[in-house]
Amino acid sequence: MNRLTPEQRFQIVQFYFENNGSVRNTYRALRPFYRRQNRPSEQLIRLTMERFRTTLTLIDNSHPQRRRTVRTEKAIATVERSIEEDSNESIRHRAQELDLCPSTLWKILRKDLGLRADKIQLVQELKPNDHQARRRFVEWAQNEIAVVPDFHKRILFSEMKRTSG
Secondary structure, three states: OOOOOHHHHHHHHHHHHHOOOOHHHHHHHOHHHOOOOOOOOHHHHHHHHHHHHHHOOOOOOOOOOOOOOOOOHHHHHHHHHHHHHOOOOEHHHHHHHHOOOHHHHHHHHHHHOOOOOOEOOOOOOOOOOHHHHHHHHHHHHHHHHHHOOOHHHOOOOOOOOOOOO
């Protein structure tokens, strides 16, 4: 059975006192309000009444949130430095290297650093004059194609990877 709402607990307390403190009679009195499988058990009625007597409340106790022990600021900073050093390393290898659980590393990457890939890649920042340079290249290529129709077959594009050191 799911947790009881404060209204349901109030109903149990009300029926309990109407039935002169009899758990069995309270259980029977709840029959019309609950289906057979969803009816509070006698044990739950006893526990509800015990809690009501000790705390004088029908509301759940507040549970303090669990402290984050792994996703600390230090771990987040370490992961961020690791990505800056080598952005192509897989999450599994990076987790092993940093002595973190892969799921923890994944959470740091997604929730704390806002990165959304299995292999993190840092891309080159676009500069203000990059758009102009690309546009000049496109215009030049269009002019060349107008002069030589199969010019596009003669162009070879390659990736250039910048390495530090």
